[in-house]
Amino acid sequence: MTDKTTDTPKLSHNETIKTNSRFLRGGLAEGLNVVESGALSEDDQQLIKFHGIYLQDDRDLRPERAKRKLDKAYSFMARLRVPGGVLSRAQYLAMDRLSDERGNQTLRITTRQSIQFHGVIKTNLRPALRQIDSVLLDTIAACGDVNRNVMCTPNEFAGRAYAQAEKTARDISTDLLPRSGAWREIFIDDEKVTKEPEVEPIYGATYLPRKFKIAVAVPPQNDVDVFAHDLSYIAIVENGDVVGYNVLIGGGMGATHGDAETFPRVGEVIGFCKVENAVDVAEAVVTTQRDYGNRANRRRARLKYTVVDRGLDFIVNEINSRLKVKLEPARPFKFAGNGDRMGWHTSEDGLHHLTLFVENGRVANVGEWKLKAALKRIAETLDVAFILTPNQNIIVAKADDAARAEIEKILAAHGVKLRGSVLREAAIACVALPTCALALTDAERYLPGLITKLDALLAEHGLAQQPITVRMTGCPNGCARPYLAEIGFVGRNPGRYNLHLGGNADGSRLNRIYKEDADEETILATLAPLFADYAQTRQGNEGFGDFITRRGIV
Amino acid sequence: MSKLIALPHTAPFAPEQIAALDKVIGASSSVQRAWLAGFLAGMDAAEGKQPAAAAVAGPKPKLLVLYATESGNSEALAAKAKQDAAKLGFAARVQDVADADVQSLKDAGTIIAIISTWGDGEPPQRAAPFFRALMGDAAPRLDGVKFAVLALGDSSYAQFCESGRQVDARLEALGATRAAARIDLDLDYEAGAKTWLAATLETLAPKNADAALAGSVIHVDFHKPAAEAASKSSPFAAEITAHHKLTSDRADSETVHIELSLAGSGITYEPGDAIGFVPENDPALVGAMARAVGLEGDAALHEALTARYDISTLTAKQMKDYAALTGDAQAASLAENEAERAAFLAGRQWIDLLEAFPHRLGADAFTSLLRPLAPRYYSVASSQKLVGEEAHLTVARLAYEAAGRARLGVASGMITDRLRAGGSAKIFVRPNPHFRLPQNAETPIIMIGAGTGVAPYRGFLQELEATNAGTQAWAIFGHRHFLYDFLYQLEIQDWLKSGVLGRLDLASSRDQPEKRYVQHVLWEQRERVRQQLDQGATLYLCGDAKHMARDVDATLNRILADGRDEKAGQAALDALISAGRYKKDVY
Ligand code: SRM
Numbered sequence A: 001m002t003d004k005t006t007d008t009p010k011l012s013h014n015e016t017i018k019t020n021s022r023f024l025r026g027g028l029a030e031g032l033n034v035v036e037s038g039a040l041s042e043d044d045q046q047l048i049k050f051h052g053i054y055l056q057d058d059r060d061l062r063p064e065r066a067k068r069k070l071d072k073a074y075s076f077m078a079r080l081r082v083p084g085g086v087l088s089r090a091q092y093l094a095m096d097r098l099s100d101e102r103g104n105q106t107l108r109i110t111t112r113q114s115i116q117f118h119g120v121i122k123t124n125l126r127p128a129l130r131q132i133d134s135v136l137l138d139t140i141a142a143c144g145d146v147n148r149n150v151m152c153t154p155n156e157f158a159g160r161a162y163a164q165a166e167k168t169a170r171d172i173s174t175d176l177l178p179r180s181g182a183w184r185e186i187f188i189d190d191e192k193v194t195k196e197p198e199v200e201p202i203y204g205a206t207y208l209p210r211k212f213k214i215a216v217a218v219p220p221q222n223d224v225d226v227f228a229h230d231l232s233y234i235a236i237v238e239n240g241d242v243v244g245y246n247v248l249i250g251g252g253m254g255a256t257h258g259d260a261e262t263f264p265r266v267g268e269v270i271g272f273c274k275v276e277n278a279v280d281v282a283e284a285v286v287t288t289q290r291d292y293g294n295r296a297n298r299r300r301a302r303l304k305y306t307v308v309d310r311g312l313d314f315i316v317n318e319i320n321s322r323l324k325v326k327l328e329p330a331r332p333f334k335f336a337g338n339g340d341r342m343g344w345h346t347s348e349d350g351l352h353h354l355t356l357f358v359e360n361g362r363v364a365n366v367g368e369w370k371l372k373a374a375l376k377r378i379a380e381t382l383d384v385a386f387i388l389t390p391n392q393n394i395i396v397a398k399a400d401d402a403a404r405a406e407i408e409k410i411l412a413a414h415g416v417k418l419r420g421s422v423l424r425e426a427a428i429a430c431v432a433l434p435t436c437a438l439a440l441t442d443a444e445r446y447l448p449g450l451i452t453k454l455d456a457l458l459a460e461h462g463l464a465q466q467p468i469t470v471r472m473t474g475c476p477n478g479c480a481r482p483y484l485a486e487i488g489f490v491g492r493n494p495g496r497y498n499l500h501l502g503g504n505a506d507g508s509r510l511n512r513i514y515k516e517d518a519d520e521e522t523i524l525a526t527l528a529p530l531f532a533d534y535a536q537t538r539q540g541n542e543g544f545g546d547f548i549t550r551r552g553i554v
Numbered sequence B: 001m002s003k004l005i006a007l008p009h010t011a012p013f014a015p016e017q018i019a020a021l022d023k024v025i026g027a028s029s030s031v032q033r034a035w036l037a038g039f040l041a042g043m044d045a046a047e048g049k050q051p052a053a054a055a056v057a058g059p060k061p062k063l064l065v066l067y068a069t070e071s072g073n074s075e076a077l078a079a080k081a082k083q084d085a086a087k088l089g090f091a092a093r094v095q096d097v098a099d100a101d102v103q104s105l106k107d108a109g110t111i112i113a114i115i116s117t118w119g120d121g122e123p124p125q126r127a128a129p130f131f132r133a134l135m136g137d138a139a140p141r142l143d144g145v146k147f148a149v150l151a152l153g154d155s156s157y158a159q160f161c162e163s164g165r166q167v168d169a170r171l172e173a174l175g176a177t178r179a180a181a182r183i184d185l186d187l188d189y190e191a192g193a194k195t196w197l198a199a200t201l202e203t204l205a206p207k208n209a210d211a212a213l214a215g216s217v218i219h220v221d222f223h224k225p226a227a228e229a230a231s232k233s234s235p236f237a238a239e240i241t242a243h244h245k246l247t248s249d250r251a252d253s254e255t256v257h258i259e260l261s262l263a264g265s266g267i268t269y270e271p272g273d274a275i276g277f278v279p280e281n282d283p284a285l286v287g288a289m290a291r292a293v294g295l296e297g298d299a300a301l302h303e304a305l306t307a308r309y310d311i312s313t314l315t316a317k318q319m320k321d322y323a324a325l326t327g328d329a330q331a332a333s334l335a336e337n338e339a340e341r342a343a344f345l346a347g348r349q350w351i352d353l354l355e356a357f358p359h360r361l362g363a364d365a366f367t368s369l370l371r372p373l374a375p376r377y378y379s380v381a382s383s384q385k386l387v388g389e390e391a392h393l394t395v396a397r398l399a400y401e402a403a404g405r406a407r408l409g410v411a412s413g414m415i416t417d418r419l420r421a422g423g424s425a426k427i428f429v430r431p432n433p434h435f436r437l438p439q440n441a442e443t444p445i446i447m448i449g450a451g452t453g454v455a456p457y458r459g460f461l462q463e464l465e466a467t468n469a470g471t472q473a474w475a476i477f478g479h480r481h482f483l484y485d486f487l488y489q490l491e492i493q494d495w496l497k498s499g500v501l502g503r504l505d506l507a508s509s510r511d512q513p514e515k516r517y518v519q520h521v522l523w524e525q526r527e528r529v530r531q532q533l534d535q536g537a538t539l540y541l542c543g544d545a546k547h548m549a550r551d552v553d554a555t556l557n558r559i560l561a562d563g564r565d566e567k568a569g570q571a572a573l574d575a576l577i578s579a580g581r582y583k584k585d586v587y
């Protein structure tokens, strides 16, 4: 869409919203005081994302509402900014309480190592954010056209290299944090705390064309999926210390059904930087995207499209031209896989760390299985830390021998098993219905049942112990990074998914569509013969995705 | 006083003429009205015209507003379309395609279809079955049916408004005639929808004057004076034209909205009045009672227990009488011992007594112990100036567990569980002259209510809307959960938009750790309350008498005392009451 008068493309409406927002204020303060509606104006709905908050409505309830003269069941979802996913026990406890008092009584661990609260109604939003602020956490820039929560391979208590990588993640997060005082002003203090005019030295008044995502990986783990983000860092470790990072750009998952202009893409390594230059590199990449990103069409506004449209060399030159210290040639690296290291691990200092399986990241109490109560008890009684993982699990970190024994007791007492099946532990699903406005079908609520059926199928072919990454999303936006899975399910219509095959175990290769719009019956009927064939003709311990690719099945 | 007959504001006269006619007709006797009717008919006859009554008897043209929705946009538009169509003299119905039978489209007359698209080019989830049926071979021919399609969509999707297109094409293929070209609307659909609907309804509107007039003609039975049209003793069997929940399925308790047709009854009411409802007992309970006294087979008794007697409430006297009648020593000692009796009576009903001390009884002996079944009252939740010959009620389902049994309110349970649209309810009006809007539209009003206590205020606000009185109205409403039982939320939003309601404050008691009720809002807003009262505002309070009313009174007392002692506050409150500026309707 270009407007008649000039041939410069017409800016997307969101650009106007940002321009007129007075650094992300808009009409939010007033809108939150409107009592008869749980919603906000269209424009403020876009703005509030910059503060880590989304307006949603419970789609399960839609059919009943208008007939009963009820407005949609609006509530807010709030997302923490917590680089690398590290929480103190006090912080974890506060979040647990918050979800009970102001949310839907669950915590949702996300694929970017954060926590989401669902079901926070308008009158509870400010109190909720004040509870978050009271434990020195915030939701600033957890959504919106800015740098999102910075991911990092856990865990900082497991060794020097991890701690150094985590520090880089935090430094980048802090450096790219919007400077606007709007968040505190609107949600916490309820009055102006910053005197305008403010400046956004990095972003400028209209911020970025689109969301921007950064991750830091410590090989051999690629749990953060470095190939899926706008900008990633791969730690290069020498004698236990991080000496620098390989830099990748231009990755991204999101796409739209039936729109060839949009597609998932794996990031490309563009060089190496020393630890002390990592933040400068982030600024250079972000400002390049700020200046060259597409501000006319939001579906084409991510860095991956800027790279495709302008060419990688052009972008890399831009980046280097903004750096005091240019990028060096990339160093060799090797990834083992993109899952979490489940179960107990002991670090050199003798402390124990438990990566606990949390199905689809939903921390709740369901019947006999009382995970939420168990974690609460652990946080109340033991001196441990909590780390949210990139695969929606949680690490209970730095437990001494006594604490380790106690943790096992508490979990058992609350009906929580340490492990799931091999397939289930590695599987992730996005939230989708009922809260996600963009969902075309279920994901989180459907995957567990499907896994049970797939496990049975795999067992028939003696593959029960074979690790295979399964990822499901309720729409093509790719929130669970399904295009990097060996088996990916991408929601298309109610109860129907596009079946993707051929990703590899370390998450460096995109899978491809094998079957479109498949319901459960079709899914199982399609996979059964492939599993059989795989069991028969796999070469050595060849992964399922590699097998599919070698055989040219997709 | 509620008039016996009021011409609807839609009558083809100027307001002052209506007032004048109301004066005359309202005070006229049945004989006078009968004579007048004959005289008017005679007048037309003399001029060779058909008497109007005959001319307008013709049925209104049918219009079906179909919608397919996921997130409610189409539904909202459909509701609007129905309203406008009704104003134009259509007999308009709204229907979700999810509840629609494709075969029935044959007789729909004229169809306006409002269809949104989801997925990638899919119909909304609940609409899928209807789409399959419509596209299928079994779909009926629709020759003679007129239609027009409004498609909702999002142009950023590859298949923009696909579902709307399909319906449009299919209806034509089935032989229906397109009355207006389809319109495909993007996310900013409001304005476009408004103009399209207006234009389309315009072209479809019945041109024939009589039919148009039929929209506003009220048939009053001149042979039966309204005073006797309905009373406790001879209630009017009103057709239930709408019956649906107001609360979410997630709400702790259920409240329903029902609309009653007063057509032909001559019943009129004013906002603030109550509707008397004559209930029947739960057949299951009736059966259990008959069985308990060994009279299963007795049809006459069944009939009596169903409609004439209060078979739930159990009193101390009744216990004694039952003990005496049956000569049951145990029952007698229980009935005589004050403390034990009270303990037994707590939460118990007749059925508990009969089953605790079973005896075979004669029908007459048994019923001689029972009290007559009393009507229940429900605040009228509408204004005739807006809804014409209808009365709307807001009914909370009373269900609780006591003495080991699940209990259901006689009347509310019947209304929520056993009555449905298409059925009928026996009703009469109970005027409530003490709970009316101020005579003077200049007087500001403060409406305080919780739960079904908001019902009469819906009537007030409809009245203010219909008369666009410009009254300064402030509502303080309470409910448990903002998301699940904010009664009439959408209508209240509209009244705030249009300014009919000036200000709203809400108290949700269970949405946060600490309880929050209307009295808490009152206290927070005490400055505004005082200032409104200084401006001569009238206060209204409606709803639960036991708790809410008490706490609100105490809070008002503190607010009016304004630092002085409690007696001063009480005095000020009493002054308001005797000045008719603090009106209560609590139950
Ligand atoms: C919670 C989470 C999924 C999960 O189950 O963990 C999630 C949930 C949502 N994502 Fe996401 N995304 C989440 C990680 C991702 C990822 C994975 C990642 O970042 O590593 C991706 C793919 C990577 C990428 O960005 O390309 C992702 C790509 C999207 C997109 C597509 C973006 C694009 O450029 O195409 C959208 C839609 C959009 O932005 O327009 C989206 C939008 C959404 C929204 C906010 C829907 C909306 O915009 O209204 C979802 C909220 C659902 C709900 O009810 O909670 N989400 N989203 C993840 C939160 C991460 C965090 O803590 O910040």
Ligand SMILES: Cc1cc2nc3c(=O)[nH]c(=O)nc-3n(C[C@H](O)[C@H](O)[C@H](O)COP(=O)(O)OP(=O)(O)OC[C@H]3O[C@@H](n4cnc5c(N)ncnc54)[C@H](O)[C@@H]3O)c2cc1C
Residues within 6 Å of the ligand: B274, B312, B347, B376, B377, B378, B379, B380, B394, B395, B396, B397, B398, B400, B401, B402, B408, B409, B410, B411, B412, B413, B452, B453, B455, B585, B586, B587
């Ligand atoms: C002027 C007026 C206006 C009204 N307006 C409305 C209105 O708009 N909407 C509305 O819903 N109602 C309204 N009511 C209340 C309504 O009239 C009925 O009282 C209500 O519907 C209950 O009647 P029922 O026949 O369903 O219950 P019943 O069968 O009469 O049962 C009610 C009795 O059950 C007993 N009971 C109730 N709860 C418990 C408990 N937890 N434990 C033990 N015993 C219990 C009490 O003895 C109570 O009297 C109004 C009442 C009045 C007087």
Ligand SMILES: Cc1cc2nc3c(=O)[nH]c(=O)nc-3n(C[C@H](O)[C@H](O)[C@H](O)COP(=O)(O)O)c2cc1C
Residues within 6 Å of the ligand: A437, A438, A439, A440, B068, B069, B070, B071, B072, B073, B074, B075, B116, B117, B118, B119, B120, B121, B122, B124, B152, B153, B154, B155, B157, B158, B159, B160, B161, B162, B186, B187
């Ligand atoms: C997940 C999703 C999918 C949608 N798919 C389409 C589509 O394929 N084509 C289209 O024209 N509109 C599409 N829309 C836009 C809706 O049709 C539009 O929001 C419409 O106003 C909804 O009306 P309703 O609330 O009556 O369902 C989609 C919207 C959402 C949120």
Ligand code: SF4
Residues within 6 Å of the ligand: A430, A431, A432, A433, A436, A437, A438, A439, A440, A443, A473, A474, A475, A476, A477, A478, A479, A480
């Ligand atoms: S992938 Fe789609 S459905 Fe799932 S959370 Fe993201 S936007 Fe929602």
